[in-house]
Amino acid sequence: MVKDKVPVYITIVVGVFMILKFFVQLDFIKVVADELEQWCLVVFALAIILGVANILRLNLRIVLRREKDWPYKLVVVVSMGVMILVGIADLAIHGDISTGSGFQYLFQYILTPLSAAMFALLAFYIASAAFRAFRARNIRAILLLVSGALVMIGRVPIGASLSPIFPRLSDWIMTVPNAAGQRGLIIGAAMGMIATGLRVIFGIERPYLRGE
Amino acid sequence: MQNVKLEREMKSGGLDKRWIFLAVGALVLAFLKLPLHLSYAPNQKTLGVYKAIEGLPSGSIVYLSADYGPSSKAELLPMHRALVYHILNRDLKIIASSVWDSGPPLIDMVFKEVCEELKKQGKEKKYGIDYVNLGYKSGQDVAIAKIGTSIPETFPRDYLGTSVNQIPLMNGVINFSQIGLLCNLSVGSPGARQWLQQVQTRYKVRMVAGVTAVMAPDLYSFYQSRQIEGFLGGLVGAAEYEYLLKRPGFAMSGMNVQSLTHFLILGFVLLGNILFVSEILRQRKAKEMKSTST
């Protein structure tokens, strides 16, 4: 009962209440809903911290048991610890983690280049996929590749330098057929979202009961 | 041992991928500084952003939500800089925040750079009066909806920990009725779509956006339905905006090699398909030969 019924009731009550807030203008509803939203922000933040704690636990276990690749896991644990300590020290000394702090320094010179480079790898992968996988194997794929190529040429300044027709054509593709297709997908996805929302609020879909 | 075997297979499956990697890397490295003068034709979407900011009465407040992180800084940082420059240079004010944890340091960085640039031009901008960084808020869609109902309740304190009651710029700002324009920079979810859903449509706020190229095709439909007045799509959008501001930056300087790399990739697609078709033809021929011989 407490384990699986109560959460379902909470979802239903909160869900209906938040929908009511959208339609009904009553001070009482607004005040309560506002406070509930604040609670959500806090719970959300703590849930993310929970995720961090799990990463720590997972890696620490591997280090302690000296499992495969443990020195790397040690890197995770140590760097996480350093980042947290620096952040807390900044808060204690400066009262913030803004410009000029050690936290900002680590963000700027370690986190930034690492994540930027990690995503830059995609440029290489897309090039190799272009050569090895983008095949005009049927009419669908031909249509896809041709419109993709037109957008690729027309959307960069060299297209405009070659001929004014390229930017116009690519822009037409984007604003007319692309917008139409996107809109079909957007409307469809909205219906999917409403359906999922209904299943959640009716207590049919209960994702929070998983992950025992 | 397995590795050696694996490599052999990688090679036997046609060209070793790494030659392609090398070609791309070499092209970008070699031609980044290529002095090529290309012509720009900013499209209506880019112009829409420019006009929206130009049209605001002096002293209006722009709400800038920088919902991105360093992973996409290559695309969004140039437009972030250009937009902040444009807004502050026009004597408008900025309230900035982020629903991505990696946003606030980038907001700080851009404010610092742009303010130095403006100072050199004789325009001094002050924190708390002309601009403010409210920092990060967790909660994704909920945070955005909450910002819609009340900005000071969502952000009782700014990124520096100062209570918003003590910040002159935040004086009298309660919700989006006091905001002239919502400007969103985003890479995904939560981002422009969520701002449209929770704030723009609900409170009928004027909105523009700067998004990564991957997100851009999505927004055309919202542009057509006039929910969004304009948007910058990817590095090209940023370059067009720099061109409009006559303030060349990283985006414009990257455009030459961007164009060249597109042609390289198109070349790869073409070559791959030529090989593909010839392989099909060869197989068909082989089959015909077989069937005639039997």
Added chain:
Amino acid sequence: MEVKTMEFLGIWIAAFLTLAIFSFLYKDNPIYKFAEHLFVGISAGYVLIQELTGTLIPNLYHPLREALLGVSPAKMSRLGALVLGVMILLRFFKKTTWISRWPLALIIGTFAALRMTGYTQSDLIKQINGTMVPLRGQGLPFTSWEGASVINNLILIIGVITVLIYFFFSLEHKAPLKQGALIGTGFLMITFGSSFGYTVLGRVSLLIGCVQDLYIYAERRYGYSSLFCGVGIIIYLVLWEIRNRAKNRTMPTSL
């Protein structure tokens, strides 16, 4: 002067880490693995501090403090957030995981409601409304590259409707549904094509951004950092390969 030294050091670290990630393009290697794990650790620590300063201190700690000090007693209601917050932290232990379902139910209920109303208003009604475009009228050109025109509006309407027909599952696709769905597929493919073109654009830009940074790092004032780091990493990879080959040779072939 000290700041300068710190900046110099920072640039060297950034140059090394950028190239360390790129070394993955050759193959998975210890330098890449180090950088990758550093990334995981630093970003986890980073997130924790941002949650703390961004949400927990201003939206939980300060309101509760004000309530306790009697400045604004109404904020005592924030205790509820604290209780739910503790409940969600109990997810960390296997035995108490079920307790975390309560706060999760709150989040899921709120999200479902916000998304339902938000999607309906912005992605459904506004989009349907945007499709009700005129096909005649003063000032509406017959054709145009950009903006509304008779042809463009007609294409928009046909596109939206046929894509919706394509995603209609309750009836077998027979004429005229079949033709409608076929046109819908065409629109979808052009849409995916544009998305494809834009994705290429975006990914290439990401690389250009990194290379621009590397060029800056390679400047004289930063001691040509990216050049030295690049050469260093290449030398390391060569030595690493040689050692690996030697190891492989000494291994019995039956492996």
Added chain:
Amino acid sequence: MSSIFNVSHLNVFLALFLFTALFISFLFLSRKGRTLYLRRLDGVAAIEEAVGRATEMGRPVLFVPGIDNIDEIQTLAGIAVLSHVARTVARFDCSLIVPTRNAIVLSVCEETVKESFTAAGRPDAYKSDNIRYLSDDQFAFTAAVDGIMLREKPATNIYMGAFYAEALILSETGFASGAIQVAGTASIAQLPFFVAACDYTLLAEEFYAASAYLSRDPKVLSSIKASDYFKIITIAVIILGIVLANLNPEAVPLLQKLF
């Protein structure tokens, strides 16, 4: 009245009300024993065919349930397809490799595959080694899946779930290795890569419908039917709006007000 009810949101209320009504009526119909019909999807048939090919070649089937967590609806939809695939695999006596990126997804996949094998009468054929946790890191996971494709040479690769930037890397390696590939995802930005490199792709809503069709859960089916009929209403409203707008151009601002 108007002060209590937010009149400017009346249209949202009507839309949600209508959708809910449709949903409840289909739930009701299915409770009464009416079977809810969905048309055949070619992509689903393609899955069966692809598994058959792997059997003929005596090589395994690779199934990637996306890379997102269990709370993502696409992951759940992917796992629903997995249970069907696992049953087919068990029947054909073929082997099935499922790489996962997340510990919870791993345990759910294990349960799902085990159940399907048992349901097909082949509990002995279930190998827990083949349901694998590879890495939490996106690119490390991708590299490991690439390794599986090159080393264990699956004849069929099935991608069903939420995918991000790794989609193109996976489908490229799979294509180069010569496997038959079937994909299904609602991650729109990744669909172009799947369409270009896979033999069959379930696009966006098709993917959800396929999983609902396979899971045959009447509650999920009802919601699909509800959105299907809502689509008809949408199309009708659009056409009506266009007709009105063209008969009387002055009606356009009025329509815009209404919506």
